[in-house]
Amino acid sequence: MDYIIFDLEWNNAYNYKTKKGMNEIIEIGAVKLNSKLEIVDTFKQLIKPRITKKLGSRFKNLTNISMDEIKENGVDFDDAFSDFSRWSRGEDTVFLSWSTSDLYTLVDNFVKFRGVTYVDFITKYADVQKYCMQFVDNGSGNQISLSKCAELFEIDLSDKALHRALEDCYAEAYCFKKVFNKEKFVGFVHNCDKAFFERLVYKPYHLSPDDKIFNIYDVKLECPKCGGNIKVLKKYDYVNKAFRSAGQCTECRKKYWIFVRAKKNYDNISVSKRLVEMNKKRAKHI
Numbered sequence: 001m002d003y004i005i006f007d008l009e010w011n012n013a014y015n016y017k018t019k020k021g022m023n024e025i026i027e028i029g030a031v032k033l034n035s036k037l038e039i040v041d042t043f044k045q046l047i048k049p050r051i052t053k054k055l056g057s058r059f060k061n062l063t064n065i066s067m068d069e070i071k072e073n074g075v076d077f078d079d080a081f082s083d084f085s086r087w088s089r090g091e092d093t094v095f096l097s098w099s100t101s102d103l104y105t106l107v108d109n110f111v112k113f114r115g116v117t118y119v120d121f122i123t124k125y126a127d128v129q130k131y132c133m134q135f136v137d138n139g140s141g142n143q144i145s146l147s148k149c150a151e152l153f154e155i156d157l158s159d160k161a162l163h164r165a166l167e168d169c170y171a172e173a174y175c176f177k178k179v180f181n182k183e184k185f186v187g188f189v190h191n192c193d194k195a196f197f198e199r200l201v202y203k204p205y206h207l208s209p210d211d212k213i214f215n216i217y218d219v220k221l222e223c224p225k226c227g228g229n230i231k232v233l234k235k236y237d238y239v240n241k242a243f244r245s246a247g248q249c250t251e252c253r254k255k256y257w258i259f260v261r262a263k264k265n266y267d268n269i270s271v272s273k274r275l276v277e278m279n280k281k282r283a284k285h286i
Contacts, residue, residue: 001035001092001093001094002032002033002034002035002090002092002093002094003032003033003037003093003094003096003176004030004031004032004033004088004090004093004094004095004096005030005031005033005095005096005097005128005169005172005173005176006028006029006030006043006084006088006095006096006097006102006165006169007028007029007030007097007098007102007165007166007168007169007172008025008027008028008029008097008102008105008106008165009025009026009027009028009059009062009063009065009163009164009165010023010024010025010026010059010105011023011024011026011049011052011055011056011059012024012056012058012059013049013051013052014051014052015051015112022051022108022109022112023105023108023109024049024050024051024052024109025047025077025105025106025109026046026047026049026055026059026063026065026070026074027044027045027046027047027063027065027164027165028043028044028045028047028080028081028084028165029042029043029044029045029164029165029166029167029168029169030042030043030044030084030087030088030165030166030169031043031166031169031170031173032087032088033173033176033177037173037176037177037180039170039173041087042166042169043083043084043087043088043166044165044166045074045075045080045083045084046065046069046070046073046074046075047070047074047075047076047077047080048070048071048074048075048076048077049070050076050077050113053067054067055067062163063163063164064164065164077109077113078113078114081110084121085120085121088121089121092124093123093124094124094125094126094189095122095124095125095126096125096126096127096128096172096176097125097127097128097172098127098128098129098146098168098172099127099129099130099143100127100200103119103122103125103200104200104201106119107119107197107200107201108201111201117194117197117198117201118192118193118194118196118197118198119192119197122192123191123192124189124190124191124192125189125190125192125196126185126188126189126190127188128172128175128176129143129144129146129149130143130188131176131179131184131185131188132149132153132175132176132179134179134184135153135179136149136152146162146168146171146172146175147162147171149175150171150174150175153174153175153178153179155171155174155175155178157171157174198266199266199267202265202266204263204264204265204266205263205264206241206261206262206263206264207262207263207264207269208238208241209236209238209243211264213264213269214262214264214269216236216243216260216262217232217236219260219262219271219273221247221258221273221275223249223251223252223254223256223275224275224277225249225252225254225277226249226251226252226254227251228249228250228251228252229249229250229251230247230248230249230250230256230258230275231247231248231249231250232245232246232247232258233245233246233247233248233255233286234246234286236258236260241261242259242260242261243258243259243260243261243262244257244258244259244260245257245258246258246278246286247275248286254277254283255277255278255283255286256275256276256277256278257275257276257278258273258274258275259273259274259275259276260272260273260274
């Protein structure tokens with residue numbers, strides 16, 4: 001098995017055609033590791049932006065990339081990723097990035113510029129940040145930055161200019177190699193079919209009374225006191241993305257305010273329910 005660790009630097013751009021902002025990829029970097037985790041090749045390419053001709057101040061301050069550098073060394077998006085696809089091709093290759101944000105941005109750019117929701121040359125993928133976190137005890141369980149992870153793993157990055165794509169890849173490779181365990185790592189590898197990419201970029205949304213795929217009156221409610229069924233006493237209102245009503249337990253007769261939120265995910269509908277007991281004075285009038 002070979003490993004390709006890739007990193008993207010992107011500029012926040014505004015697409016006047018769609019009237020939406022997007023993260024437009026400006027640089028891609030990658031390192032290729034063999035089965036012994038030795039770095040055997042590297043890839044680095046600047047990309048000429050299509051959406052905007054201006055770079056945001058945050059992007060410039062973070063990466064030190066200038067438009068002059070892009071004009072001199074950059075290529076078109078399609079050319080860059082055609083070259084990267086050829087360079088990274090292999091029979092048993094796992095692609096890795098620090099969190100899924102780079103992969104998400106890559107797919108989003110493929111949607112915008114190529115009209116497809118998948119990256120055909122990535123067939124296996126793993127989140128190297130998530131993997132490395134298994135070996136970090138930071139107390140909170142929150143994800144940590146690449147530089148912080150290297151510090152905890154006692155890796156010296158003083159000679160690396162982080163926030164340039166290729167330099168970040170070297171840092172990720174050092175962290176990955178430091179804690180690599182083949183048996184543990186296998187559990188983090190995803191097979192990337194079209195459904196994997198579609199699920200990645202799918203944006204869940206809250207369901208409203210206008211959505212025919214969900215009927216609020218089909219939601220079963222259970223009394224938190226006795227476990228009996230809650231009967232809805234009045235028509236649901238819809239406020240702040242939540243269905244609201246009042247109900248009464250058919251067993252213990254307690255009355256509750258009902259709050260239900262329904263969210264459409266890629267392959268299911270998730271429902272959250274909250275019941276708040278009414279005070280006696282208010283309950284008399286419902």
